Amino acid sequence: MTSSPTSRFRIAKRRVLLLSSTGATLHAFSRGRVEEPLRFTGDEAGVGGFAEYLRLSEPDPVYLLVDVVEEDFRLDSVPHVFGRDRAAVLENKQARLFRDSRYTQAIFQGRETEGRKDDKVLFTSIIRPELLDPWLAQLDRLKVPIAGIYSLPVVSGQLIKRIPISSKNALLVTLQGRGALRQTFFDEGHLKVSRLASLPRLEASRMASYVLQEIERVRRYLNSLRLLNSAEPLQVYLLLHGTLLQDLERQAKDTVTTNFQLTEIGSLGEKLKLTGLTSGDLPYADRLFASLLALDAPANFYASARETRYHTLNKAGSLMKAVGALSLAGGVGWGIFEFAHGFDKQLEMSTLGKQASFYEDRYSRGRGRLPKLPADGNAIKQAVEMVRTIEAYRETPLALLVALSRGLDEFPEMKLRGLQWESGANPSEGAGRRPERSVRRGRGRTTKEKPEGYFQAANVQGRLEPFDGNFRLALERVNRFAALLGEVEGIETVTVLKRPLEVSSRERLSGVASSTSESGEALFELRLVLRTHGEPGRS
């Protein structure tokens, strides 16, 4: 192969190893170019050559595409179950269907329309896994990552999706390298049967008729399997190239049972935007399938986790490198951002410092012109105002004594014996006694003795003199005296703490009723509260 065709591949380096019963062909795709295929025979020399190639080449991932006669396809149905049950059913089925189930797979293809409505499953298996062993051994020995092991008929399903097919069924016919005819039958897009037959050595002119005979043979086989509907002819899609294609175009005639669609591989490649799919006059489709797999590789089909472990590790390694690169880039990016931010702030800081120094200097100069003070202006002002407040709340008994003397002027018979005076925010505190009765303030008005503000309070003890034993009169005089004091300006409350005679039913009462001379004294005690700050009824 001398051409150097190009193609479009999403992954720069991929290698497809097309395995057949007689050997292997390696298709390498690098940086959008399809390199010349390398062929290795299935004998010891071929495998050795393959090992040498692997040793000398980059450890790019390898996709194994298996195209062997020893791949079996069985259509079956299994109960519609899930999870572990499904796995167990499939495993059991595969064990029964295939002697060696190392490379087996199950493809679900919908459900039966009748009965239990079981799942329709296509079981596939490489019944001679040892065909792969020499190649896999070399790959494993040299730690070459295996991306997966794929079945060529299964991969050809991708082609069916890309070719516009109007019919329900399709038989895809291709010629494979090393002289083999691959016929794969699809029903409603689902792979049902695939057959690989070796071509006998024939003259080129007889090849077309042989191919048509083989197609008819397969049609009859499909018919026997009841895979064909008698009302619909079999749609045969022949993907070929060169003289054989031209011969078939002349010979393949549509019949009631068979319709032929002949497609030139090169022109199909153009539709699929793939180039370099043909070589000379050769009719083979190997490159087409290899390119399809390299272009859009599905998930691994046959390979075990152990076989793909180097590919998994490589992907993990790539992920690590990507994460590392991102971390490094992120760290450096973030660092640059932070450094830039810091530099900006540092520049701003320099300006701020200069401005602050400017104001501090101005302030110091201005302050220097002022006299030396023990504190700043606000504190000086506060100290002065504190003294003013203290002065405002300065208390002496004078105000209350003046109020008391006004009352005494009106009641000369009231003689004082003692007085306890105090000042404060709460006149009931520290007085030593709690008020005992309702308080009269002004005419006919009573309030509770718990005023708010600043107060002077005094307990005044006195007696009526002279006293002739007339307690009724004495009580009246004391009450009037208290009422008069209550009307003096500033007096908040006046409370009678002690009366000349306790006439309340709640009090114990005793005395001498026989003689007025021994009637005792008419003693009383009053409590006066004078408000000096604040307004009544306000806190």
Added chain:
Amino acid sequence: MNLAEVDWLVLRQPLILLVFAVVIGGAFAGGAYYYASGVEREHLNESRRLTTARARYLTLDDEKRLIQEYYPQYEELTKQGRIGEEQRLNWVETLREVAAKIKLPSLSYEIGAQQEYEPDFPIDTGRFGVYASEMVLNIGLFHEEDLPRLFAELEREAAGSFSVANCRIQLMSDAFQSNPTKSNLDAQCKLRWYVVKVKATPDRPRRRSRRAG
């Protein structure tokens, strides 16, 4: 694939690269963050410094006005013993002079130690605090009017501010003594001498405190 099947040789290079990249990237980012945080803190300090300096500068005129208005008063109140240190010697001398002047039959005093005082009336404090010394006077009164005269004379003559906290007045006998050297009334009064001065440990400004004294 379990861990035993992992070929660590394959992962060695990516792992080393990952660790290297994470460490380098982290160190670079961490160092930059540390640097930027430090600069940010300094920037904040400088910003506060500027704000304070600007505010002080802008209030300089106000301060001048306050000083011109209040400092003479402050000095006067200091001389009067209402700001600064209390003047106990003056109080004692004044008590003696007043007692002689109004001819009190007897007068004794007892002054307690000065303490920071929390007034029971609303007052704004800040750098300055209220300090008070309690003075207990035992007074023999010839006449009840002697007591108001005593307080009026003290207010006029003594250095400092005082307020009478409480007084107890008792008639000594029903019969009035006409001898002016003899007491007719016995009084005991507690005075609080206030002084405003800089607190030993200034606290935060307290607004309109109204705690019980």
